[in-house]
Amino acid sequence: MAAARSLIVGVDVGGTNTDSVLLDASQTGNKAVLASYKAATTSNVTLSVQETLRVLLDQSTVDRAEISALAIGTTHFINALIERDSSRVEKVAVLRLVSYNFSAGTPPFADWPNALKRIVNGYSAIIPGGCNIDGQLIADIDPEAVREQANIIKTKGIKNVVIVGVGSPTDHKYHHEERVRDILKESLSTDVNFVLSRDVAGNGLLARENASILNASILNFAQRAIRSFMAAMKNIGLQCPLYLTSNSGHLLTFSEAMQFPIRIFSSGATNSIRGAAFLAGSEVGQTGCVVVDIGGTTTDVGYLLKNGYPRLAKSYTDIAGVKVNLEMPSVESVGLGGGSIIHHDADADDVTVGPDSVGHDLLTKALSFGGSVTTATDIVVASGDATIGFQKPELQDKLITKAKLKMKKLMEACIDRSKNAPDPCMIILVGGGSILCPPALEGVSKIILPEHAGVANAIGAAMAKISGSAELMVNGSDVEAGIANVKAQAIQHAVSRGGNSSSVTVLHQEAVGVPYTDNQVAIKVEVALPADHERVRQEMRQLEEQSDTEIEKELFEETKVHQIATNGEASSDEKIDYKTYRPNVSSMGVWSLSEADLKFIAIGCYILGTGGGGSPYAAYLQLRQVLADGHSITLVSCDSLKDKDCIVTVGAIGTPAVSIERGGGDEILHALNMMAKELNVEYTHFLASEVGGGNGLSSLGAGSSKHYGLPTVDGDLMGRAYPAFEMTSRYVYATSINELLPVTLCSGTGHNVLIPANQTDNTSAGIAIRDICVSMGMACGAAGVPLTGREMLDYGIPNTHSLAWRLGRVVSIAQQSATLSTVADALIEECGGPETAQRIFTGKIRSVESGLTKTAHSVGRVTIEALSEDEAENDADRSENWNEVVIPFMNENLAVLGKDKQGNETVLATVPDLIFLLDVSTGENIGVQEYRYGLKVTVMTIAPHPVWTTPRGLEIGGPGAFDLPYEYKSPLKYVKPRSVIEEFRQAP
Incomplete structure (x- = not known):
């Protein structure tokens, strides 16, 4: 007996078109599509939805009472924020x-x-x-x-x-x-x-x-808009439940969408990828593939996982200028679409494609439709590869050839950035601009153009499911039981959101070690369930009993109120010219930090973190607020220290996961107070225990006039970030671990512990610090035994905040002047030239292994492959020697291993060299927790302070300290960083 039909209508509202499809969910692939319609999107999104539904259903022969559900994807809500529409926000x-x-x-x-x-x-x-x-x-x-x-x-x-x-x-x-x-x-x-x-x-x-x-x-606006969608359904005779599609490809019931409209902001690309998976069916295979969605303005490319969902981005997302951590599809985009404008000279020697586009005006402005603008569509029509429009444009053969080659290269580069391996991949082609795709592409083994590809986004909306997720932190020995527990929670979450647990698909299961902790594992599971339509339908009926006067008003009238910046806002957002900016250093050698200084230092400290140390971003925001509240933050040079000055080392210990969730407490202040009381001393200066990562800024807040009112010394005891407290320059010169003690550890909640200077071996103190840190919630403030001024001059690493400032300024100037392609060379010059710093490799992250075992952490590895010819922006991006590099990491990057095309491995760098990865798109450092596939990075190294290249220094912080089987050999020579204080010091 044939299965009963399950009729679903999917709608996707794009900037140019609103697509709709009637789907029989009991069928698969093309057989499931009963009808489709593509209409222009109007200014009133609700009326666009109503019209496309009316035409779609009029074209079909189904009884509207048979339709089980309507699913809509829209960018309606995010536009209100981007436009700063105060009538809706x-x-x-x-x-x-x-x-x-x-x-x-x-x-x-x-x-x-x-x-x-x-x-x-x-x-x-x-x-x-x-x-x-x-x-x-x-x-x-x-x-x-x-x-x-x-x-x-x-x-x-x-x-x-x-x-x-x-x-x-x-x-x-x-x-x-x-x-x-x-x-x-x-x-x-x-x-x-x-x-x-x-x-x-x-x-x-x-x-x-x-x-x-x-x-x-936007909650009230979203609730009005969703009620208006319901009114549109009523007007055309639909009685089924309403869903909206989420950024990650799942269904939100109408009631959940009313509560969480932010989950709908970026559903278009996800719908296209999900629709492509449905249309391609079994051809997707067990390894996944790449989906290429060519529209009127852009080509969006995403990786389709074997579970039928897109790979999600793992980094933070910017929405309307606000940093958020939402699940979004990982999509590469390029300005290539059917409406892309072809720019060329008279002889067609210089030809470019886009990124500007005629967009939704293609049908009136393109040559093929009687217009006067040469578009990418016209190139394809003129070449004879497609027959659309009113006429075949007469274009030069040379122009056609060059433009088609440009389009091909743009598409190939975008696809290559989205693949999960260098091998040729299969692609599924969707979108209204699919005619732009040539029959063969470099790096592509097979091109699938399914029937109904032009409305894949609406199909993706129609076949979405309800999702649920859960996360938990467990001991490393309890991972398997923890996963089962978290999965059960995720299923229950999906059921509570309208899912039916009769069928469960596990979309994502992750067990990742928590950095800077021993044997702690973070588990996350995400599942998908089919929707329980009858249950949702009953909820809608209850809502429909309410008055719909406001619903009809929203349906037919939209008035937007756009806010403009006030004069005060304009001045506060005014940019500083970083090239000409000069820091404020008094004639007495006191550097009073500004917001710009803090930004430079934060960027530079993350670079010096060599992948570890945690992001300084939260600490930077805290210090910026200190300045905004009228307090001062100061730095002084090591050269100004007196022999008997009392300099206390300051730092935070724990996993970066805590710092981004529970940062900015008083734990460091408590540790400082405890140390002063224990030793009966009065501090004269503060010192960062390590300049790398967030700890490079930790002493600045405590030393500000808001708290102690003491200057921080421009220097530290590592010159970078290291994972263990004894990995300091002071310990290199020490005869016993007790010279680094006592250490005070404080949770900030009243849990205070002192590690005394009575240790009988060199390892027990470090173990105790780790255990205490875990008991304090995996984060605590720490104060180390103070140094004298003489000890800092003898054992410390000077001018490291100056170095961080200089590195951060280089990156900020490159960002401001749009010269990021030269940022690596500028950093090398700022460090002292190619003898002090070098660019080793520019490539794309291909894989990341976390290094998690069942009981603890081991060394992870990130593999970076060479860029293709089209991805390389300049000669420096091209690698003649190495096909890929592999970087082992623990909490920080430990080595760089080059591999040639034959697979031969060469050690290019090891600790204690400072090894860091820069995001090519921003010029800023990437921490190990941010490593993800497809990220284009530049691998660089800087020479360490000479203390680390001594036999004792290598024993403490070299390859052997991390059980790496490599010998430290480096061509780099240390150059003392130039002091910002001395360079910019005002004349007496």
Whole structure:
């Protein structure tokens, strides 16, 4: 007996066209498509949807009562934010739950563009609550404090409230965000919207909070718009449940979409990839393939995994200038579409394609349609490869040949960036501009152009499922049981969102070691379930019983109010010319840091972190806020130190995962206070324990006039980042580990521990520090035994903040002047020339192995392959010697191994050389936690301070310290960094 039909309508609203399809979900591939329609998108998105549905269903013979569901993908909501439309974007109140001053240095909206902040920022407060990322309680919520905030929010008349609990993604016991919401509901009216951050995004406080705020700001607009979609359905006789499609390719029920419109922002590319998978069916195979979606303006290329979903980007996303951590498809785009304008001289010697395009005006402006603009479509028609339009353009053969070659090369390069291996891949071609694709492409083994490829995006919307995810941190010995537990939680999550657990697809399962911890593993599982349509239909019927007066108003009338920047905002956003900028150094040699200085130092510290040390971004925001509050931050030169000065070393210990979720507390201040009391000393200066990563900025906040009011010394004890506390220049000269002790460790929550100077071996102190750090929630502040001025001059590494500043300035100048292609050469020159620093390789990350075992961490590896001829932007990007390089890493990069085409391996660099990877697109460092496939990077090295190249230095921080079987040999020679203080010091 034939299976009962399951009829689904899919709609995808693009910038040019609104596509629709009627799908029989009981069928597969092309047989499932019963009807399709492509219409121009109008300014009123809802009316576009209504019209395309009307035509689609009129063309078909099905009874509209038989249709099981309607799924819509749209960019409608993100446009309101990008356009800063205050008629749709509303004020938001933010309550952050955390205690002991964690995150207080970066209040809500700390990194927002001023113009958007002015529209959205209604009120914010930090109140008690929060957990560590391992689920430990920081402090319980205070119901009275919550009620007090409710009264303030009520007085201000704000109708959108975001609740952000520190550690909330892993808060499975205390449920702080839910409890605060329930208390607020007691005092606030029923028309107030509540957004819990744990429901929006995962670990990373500021990025999760930002996503939650953006979501809350458009909630009322989204609810009106979705009700208007429902009104459109009613007008054409559809009685089925409504879904919207998410950024990651899943269905959101109408009610969930009303609560989380931010999940819909970037669904178009995902829908195309999912639709391509459905149309290609079994041809996708077991290894996945590449989907090429050619539209009117761009070609979007993404990798289709064997599970039928796109590979997702692993980095943060920028939405309307705000940093968020949402799941988005990893898509490479190039300005090549059917409307791309062909630029050429009279003789067709110089030919370029796009990136500008006639877009939706193709049917009136292109030569093939009687217009006057030569487009990519005209090239294909003139060559005889396609027959569309009113006429065949008469173009030079030379122009046609060159333009087709340019289009081919653009497409090949974009595909190559999206592959998961250098071998030839299969591609599925979709989109209305598919005629631009030649019959053969370099690096492509097979091209599939399925029937109905022009409406693949609508098909992707129609066949989407409900998703659920969960994450948990476990001990390394409990990974298998932990995965089973997390999977069960993920399934339950999907069921709660409208899924049917009768069929479960595991989309993603990950168990990754937590950096800077022993034997801790973070587990994440994501699943997909079919939707329970009848259950969703009942929910819609309940909503439809409400009055639809406002629904009809939204359906037929759209008035936008765009906000413009005020004079104050314009001046505050005014850019500094980094080339001519001069830091403020007094005649006494005191460097008073500005926001620009902090930016340079933060960028440079991340480079000197050599892949480890954690991102300085959160610390930079905290210090920027210190300056904004009217405080000062100062640095002084090592040369100004006196022999008996008391210089305390400052740092944070733990995993970077904690610093991005629970940063900015008082744990360092507590450690400093404890050390001063223990030794009965009075500090004169602060010193960063390591300049690499976030710790390069750790001493600056404590030393600011907000706290101790003491200068930080321009230098450190590593000249980079290292994973162990004893890997310092001071220990190289020490006869015993006790010379580095005592060390004070403080959680910031009252848990304080002193490691005394009575150790009987050289390893027990380091082990104790790690164990204590884990017990404190995998992060703590630390203060080391103070040095005298004389000891710093004898044992310290000078001018490392100056070096960080110089490296950061080089990158910032390159970003500002659009000269990123030369940033590597500029960095080499700034370090002292090719004898001091070198570019080893430019390529694309092909694979990343985390190095996780069942019990602990081992060395991971990142493999970087050479760029193709078309990807290389200049001669320096081309590698004549190495087909690929492999970089072993633990917490930091440990070596560079070059491999030629025959597979022979050569050691190109090892620790203690500073080995770092720069993102070619930004010029900034990439930490090991950010390594991902397809990222184009430049591998560079800088010579270490000579202390590390001594026999004792190599024993502590060389290859052998990490059990690498390599001998340290380096052509690089150390050059002392130029002091910013001495260069820019004002005359007396």
